Amino acid sequence: KARISAAVFSSHVPAIGAAIDQGKTQQDYWKPLFAGYDLSRQWLREHRPDVILLVYNDHATAFSLEMIPTFAIGTAAQFQPADEGWGPRPVPPVIGHPELAAHIAQSVIQQDFDLTIVNKMDVDHGLTVPLSLMCGQPLAWPCPVIPFAVNVVQYPVPSGRRCYQLGQAIRRAIESYDADLNVQIWGTGGMSHQLQGPRAGLINKEFDNAFLDQLITDPEAAASIPHIDYVREAGSEGIELVMWLIARGAMSDVARGATPDAAADGATGRPPKVVHRFYHVPASNTAVGHLILENP
Numbered sequence: 001k002a003r004i005s006a007a008v009f010s011s012h013v014p015a016i017g018a019a020i021d022q023g024k025t026q027q028d029y030w031k032p033l034f035a036g037y038d039l040s041r042q043w044l045r046e047h048r049p050d051v052i053l054l055v056y057n058d059h060a061t062a063f064s065l066e067m068i069p070t071f072a073i074g075t076a077a078q079f080q081p082a083d084e085g086w087g088p089r090p091v092p093p094v095i096g097h098p099e100l101a102a103h104i105a106q107s108v109i110q111q112d113f114d115l116t117i118v119n120k121m122d123v124d125h126g127l128t129v130p131l132s133l134m135c136g137q138p139l140a141w142p143c144p145v146i147p148f149a150v151n152v153v154q155y156p157v158p159s160g161r162r163c164y165q166l167g168q169a170i171r172r173a174i175e176s177y178d179a180d181l182n183v184q185i186w187g188t189g190g191m192s193h194q195l196q197g198p199r200a201g202l203i204n205k206e207f208d209n210a211f212l213d214q215l216i217t218d219p220e221a222a223a224s225i226p227h228i229d230y231v232r233e234a235g236s237e238g239i240e241l242v243m244w245l246i247a248r249g250a251m252s253d254v255a256r257g258a259t260p261d262a263a264a265d266g267a268t269g270r271p272p273k274v275v276h277r278f279y280h281v282p283a284s285n286t287a288v289g290h291l292i293l294e295n296p
């Protein structure tokens with residue numbers, strides 16, 4: 001059977017991708033940020049999964065005001081790096097896993113979450129920058145990656161609670177896939193940042209670190225944070241953090257509530273192991289947070 005072995009959480013910023021692509025990672029501004037991912041690159045080499053389910057957001061790149069799926073799963077065999085205005089990033093194409101992606105779509109939709117099926121899509125910095133941070137500059141990404149896009153750009157956006165529950169459904173989907181696959185789920189975006197308006201540049205270290213604490217030890221509480229608190233405390237783009245709750249909700253300690261199903265879902269209640277925790281301010285306009293959690 002397939003299983004989720006670990007969750008990885010990381011912010012994304014286009015300038016991080018540019019710094020990598022232009023060989024600037026050792027410059028004074030960037031060095032401390034990339035140093036925070038040294039351990040992570042080593043860990044990923046030692047804990048290479050068979051597939052990564054990468055939860056991220058598209059930034060009006062593949063989608064636009066013409067079409068806005070709340071939750072979309074990439075079922076294609078390949079996804080090309082998008083041109084976001086300066087040409088596509090010089091990174092490898094993303095090789096998908098159509099069979100597992102189709103299974104997740106089937107299972108999650110039957111669990112009452114409406115996913116959009118995407119058979120053709122370019123992937124923007126929301127997906128490629130976390131891959132670059134975790135993998136460096138390989139000729140090919142280390143394994144197939146299933147893109148899972150969440151709308152956090154155009155209102156209305158999904159609640160943290162809904163994202164958390166979706167994570168629970170994704171775990172059930174993966175664990176019902178009949179092949180011996182080691183799957184990692186990545187939750188990306190955030191942490192606090194606001195790119196626009198009078199509060200542009202907002203960073204909130206206290207909120208971010210409380211969120212990291214809660215995400216690790218009390219994900220239920222993190223899932224209860226109302227939408228307005230993200231916007232007030234973490235800024236208008238801080239809402240990207242709800243994507244972290246999808247990955248956290250898919251971890252093995254999380255029960256699906258006080259239902260007879262909880263035991264059947266095999267929730268262990270045993271907390272994940274914190275392999276790595278890192279926080280750095282700023283990268284461009286964003287507070288960068290990063291966590292690696294392993295299922296026991």
Ligand code: DHB
Pocket residue numbers: 012013014015059190193195237283284285286
């Ligand atoms: C920045 C951060 C983002 O999340 C994004 O999508 C674009 C830009 C920034 O801090 O520059």
Ligand code: FE
Pocket residue numbers: 012059126189237240
């Ligand atoms: Fe973003």
